[in-house]
Amino acid sequence: MNDLPLDGVTVLDLCIVLAGPTCGRTLAQYGANVIKVDPDFRPPQLTPWLDVGRGKQSIALNLGKPGGLDTFLTMAGKADVVLEGFRKGVADRLGIGYQTLKNLNPEIIYGSINCFGQEGPWQMRPGFEQNAQAATGIQLRNAGVSDPQQPQRPRPATFTLNDYGTGISAAYAVMLALLDREKTGRGQKIEAALSYTSATITGPYHVDYPGYSRRDLGGPGIRGTDSFNQLYECANDSWIFLSVSNSDELLALQSIPSFSNVDSHPSSHHLQDIFLTNTSTHWVSLLSSAGIPVAINKYASGLHREEGNRRRGIVVERTYGNIPNEEENIKGSRHWGDVTWPGNPVVMSECDLVEVEPPSFGGDTNAILKSFGISDSELANLRASDTIPNSLPKDLK
Known part of the structure; x- marks a missing residue:
């Protein structure tokens, strides 16, 4: 097998919840070195971490504390990709907006991933999966017919199709931007939004033309x-x-x-x-x-039990726990046991897409910062100011 397609690509992942972290996980599955950056006061929930944290390294870094922003900018100056999931304007206020990072690193690929995008009347609104579903017709479609003359009570789709779809779409855009950079030498900003994804995956319901008679099906009784x-x-x-x-x-x-x-x-x-x-x-x-x-x-659970699905890698089981090392004092110590998660949805004949476990929250902080040239004395100062933590929560909830 050859090296993975994204070997050598460094990604800084600032995203939370599912959509943005799915982008980072997807890039990691194809070989990128994805570094999850979180403040220590915001430990992730365990279940999403076991899913969209896979294949990443994790550092705890508070950008709002002394030296935090400068440390991140040092990393961004050497990275290939930065992913953020803020509403429009938030990254600029934090000092990590696209123009700032582009001036620092003209070849940077900058991914903005949120609910309603960077333009339009809803650009400043926060939002999550179900908000995107509501805004694009999915919840009414899920209730029944799409005729406004026959109103239905909305029914949310219970699976996170927009979160995962947006993350995968964003990863696709990042890869295209990396390919473009190979040809042109330029970086660029890519944007993805849950509402954009929601409109795309319900495409047939948005198609219309003169004389078209709709025959849309939907609702809980549809088989x-x-x-x-x-x-x-x-x-x-x-x-x-x-x-x-x-x-x-x-x-x-x-x-x-x-x-x-x-x-x-x-x-x-x-x-x-x-x-x-x-x-x-x-x-x-x-x-x-x-x-x-x-x-x-x-x-x-039936899918998990079939041996053929395990051989193909549709489902993957690993023994996951926090392995002691020199940073054990800032790592959680609980051993979670055998954990099952979905595997990579594609197969590449010349690349071995190995599934890798999620990291321990903050457990790579020292090693990663040193790899970006942060000295021992600088690390000590960062710890003294609580910019990087001396201890972390023992367990993810």
């Missing part, structure tokens, strides 16, 4: 788009999703005795009666063997 692309309950109280999308798949379905009398426009009730005669395992085996797309509905 599919038509009888051939729908959820069906089986005899063992589990569900499958059937997808018959062309004439070849219809012929394959009709070749199975149970479906021999199914025409090209069957009622969903007819198909439901058939599926209730046997188990989901039976139907998936039978239909898959005939080349018909079908899948059993599973809980995440």
